[in-house]
Amino acid sequence: MAETTLDTPAETHRPRRIKWEAIGDHIILILGALLMMLPPLLALTTASHDAVTIHREGLQLTLGDDLGKNFRAAMFERGGFTQTVDGMLMLMNSFILGIGFAVGKIVISMMAAYAIVYFRLRFATLAFWVIFTTLLLPLEVRILPSYEAIQKLGLTNTYTGLIVPLIASATGTFFFRQFFMSVPEELAEAARIDGAGPWKFFVDILIPLSKTMIAAIFIIMFVFGWNQYLWPTLITTDESFFTLVRGIKQIVLSYTDSQIPEHGQALALAIVAMIPPVLVVVFFQNWFVKGLTESDK
């Protein structure tokens, strides 16, 4: 209200000063945003053309007529050598892998951190650093022995084989350890006097307190699992275990010489593959911010 009364006619005649700095800032921001937006946009527009056009003319900047067709084909037409897998199945596989990864890693690393922080273990610090140094050894370094172990256990072409060997997480253990160490010791002591055993303290107190940490790690680990390529390629040969990330590749490889690769379908699938991680980030971000602002003392 006060603002409007200040805007007297006399004031309106005075030209507003142009803030060149602000304009410069915004140009940079807009360019940055466009740069980030362009690849997905291009994927969307190109996905709306048929394979022949794309093969002949490359990426398309305009919307074509085949968007629906390409999406439908990508999601529901069975493909691959064995004609057993469609986009929906791949989407489900990706979810199983992503969620399995995230949940598995959170459970394992929370329990590991709990043991390290709250129990007087012999060599607890050493154990922690041993876990921590595995950060320096990514999957690729140990991929052959891991494969051999899984193969000997007969776990190739199973979800167990896909998920379990990768769910030990040094990153997760580290984050939870740091968080648990910041929880006041008196809380554990109060719970002890209140008759809560180790398990009850973990479930009733620590897990609820870790909500925001769990959300953060879920985001990281879900995206990590979702984007896995090398390990699934190695461990699953059965096409019914294909994930979206692998499916895209499979479409681009033309199966027979006479066929043009279905670029439109591949891009449609790529867009589908992009959506869930984005949604996870957007959804859990709310928790994130809430957890950070509503500080529980």
Add this chain to the structure above:
Amino acid sequence: MAQVTLEGIRKVYPNGFQAVQTTSFTIQDGEFVVLVGPSGCGKSTLLRMIAGLEDITEGVLKIGDRVVNDVDPADRDIAMVFQNYALYPHMTVRKNIGYGLKNRGAPTAEIDAKVEDAAKMLNLSEYLDRKPAQLSGGQRQRVAMGRAVVRDPALFLFDEPLSNLDAKLRNQMRIEIKALQRRLRTTAVYVTHDQVEAMTMADRIIVLIQGRIEQIGTPSEIYHNPASTFVASFMGAPPMNLIEAEVDQQSVRINGFGNQIQAPQSFDGPVTLGIRPEDVEMDEQGQVVFHVDILEELGAHRLLHGRLANQPFSVMLGKDDAAQIGETKINLKPEALRLFDRKTGLRL
């Protein structure tokens, strides 16, 4: 309700540090005992050993007739209030208070009733559905109290529960805690470094220093008859004046002031003379000269700080007594004089 007995309790940490030297004492049923001492004197360690949060290196601890050395804290029938309250931040006040009962498998209806009762007793009824973060410091303190009283334990343990509150609230909570304990007649052990809390709340005070008990007694005994110069200077604000003097048979001689002061007991040799600041009279014909440097106006009374025979000395006067900076003559009340061994600091 229970009597607590410590028989030769000792605590040595794995690194060899002896936090509590061999101590024995008994806390009577329904008694409010305050452990007081400077930081690092072992008072918290002693309390945590009673709670079961710290192992007992040596000795026997009994709550009631039961030896509880190896009993889990949950099964000792105790409740503890922590300095930072240690409320569960994600639980409502109701759940915070009821958590201990729930873990013991009490029926929901019983938990609800008991929580309501405790909340009413502590004026928390309208806050039952709030989270700790939405409460003020005093209210959080009350929730912590509620968590303790709701279980109706045999023993309350308080670990500096008022240190996080501002001065005014601290005074108020001090009275509330004391009143609550009086009403419930539950044995209580209270740890503090604040001698005012100790004096006002305790039935008996245990003064600790460097892991050993210096003195056990009622607040009045501790105040009027401190067992050592340490207790004399630690308890009371301002502390007892301690000045060097000689005793020659029946008379006390402070450097340069003749032999006019009658000694409270016969002794020969150098002593530390103790006298509370309020046990001094202004008197123009007084025996000793007191040089006033600073005058502190406290409303109800005045504090004069200065030097007596070149040693620091304080005098407390009523609000109506005249006082000014500079030299003045005073009398030390003979019956209030306390003599301490100059070397060991122990009461003679």
